[in-house]
Amino acid sequence: MRLIEPACAWFLHLALVQGRTRSPATWRTYAEALYDWWQTCEANGWGWDRVGYEEVAAYRNRMLSGTSDLTGRPYARSTINTRLRIIALFYGWCAQRGLIATVPFTSGEVAVGRARAPSMLRHLDASGGRQKVNELTVRHTRPLPRALPIGEVRRVMAQMGARDRLIVEWALMTGARRMEIAALKLAQLPATDSVRSEDEPVIPIRLESTKAQSRATSIRRSH
Numbered sequence: 333m334r335l336i337e338p339a340c341a342w343f344l345h346l347a348l349v350q351g352r353t354r355s356p357a358t359w360r361t362y363a364e365a366l367y368d369w370w371q372t373c374e375a376n377g378w379g380w381d382r383v384g385y386e387e388v389a390a391y392r393n394r395m396l397s398g399t400s401d402l403t404g405r406p407y408a409r410s411t412i413n414t415r416l417r418i419i420a421l422f423y424g425w426c427a428q429r430g431l432i433a434t435v436p437f438t439s440g441e442v443a444v445g446r447a448r449a450p451s452m453l454r455h456l457d458a459s460g461g462r463q464k465v466n467e468l469t470v471r472h473t474r475p476l477p478r479a480l481p482i483g484e485v486r487r488v489m490a491q492m493g494a495r496d497r498l499i500v501e502w503a504l505m506t507g508a509r510r511m512e513i514a515a516l517k518l519a520q521l522p523a524t525d526s527v528r529s530e531d532e533p534v535i536p537i538r539l540e541s542t543k544a545q546s547r548a549t550s551i552r553r554s555h
Contacts, residue, residue: 338380339366342425357511365418381426384436385468392416392468409472416468438467512539 347359372391373380395407395415423435480488485504489497499513520537 336370336380338426338431339370339422342366342422345425361414362418365415366422368415369419381432385438388416388419388436388468392470396470409470410474413469413472508539515540 343359343363346362369391370380372378372394373383373387376387376390378387392412395412399406400411420435420437423432423437426432427435485500489500492500502508502513503510516539520540522535522537
């Protein structure tokens with residue numbers, strides 16, 4: 333029941349100083365990763381500030397061969413890589429502030445696969461098709477999202493009430509996340525009865541609960 337001061341200080345830095353991590357969902361992901369790492373350190377008798385490359389590699393290997401305590405299923409490689417990168421960010425921050433002498437990670441260069449989508453500014457890339465990565469991360473190919481065929485979506489929606497059908501239609505038409513739809517309030521919807529559909533076929537709506545601080549989406553008026 334003691335506060336882990338370096339971890340708490342890093343989380344304060346993420347939440348209050350660093351501009352790229354403004355989402356509470358991101359903070360939660362970082363906290364869960366560091367919590368799991370600290371549990372591993374305590375279970376093995378490792379001092380968090382005295383671990384090396386070998387200990388982190390053993391942690392990775394345990395995730396590769398084990399199952400999640402939360403889901404009971406094998407860890408996805410994307411989850412393993414995310415945790416390793418978060419831990420590396422924490423140790424890099426600690427090293428910058430003199431809390432540790434060295435970081436238990438190394439980086440190496442790998443060739444970027446040709447299957448990656450070409451960048452518009454590819455001709456300006458001087459990396460030679462190589463990039464630096466954390467050597468402890470595992471090979472992972474991000475799968476393309478699989479969408480239900482429109483016929484199956486219609487069959488599912490046919491069994492729904494008006495409220496749930498509206499939720500599905502909103503998600504399909506706007507690409508809004510589930511957390512954004514669930515947090516939508518009636519007060520956020522503009523009064524449309526005073527706006528003629530031919531003048532405003534698309535109505536913008538400012539979402540208050542999003543992965544980022546705020547963003548806009550829109551709905552198309554129905555006749």
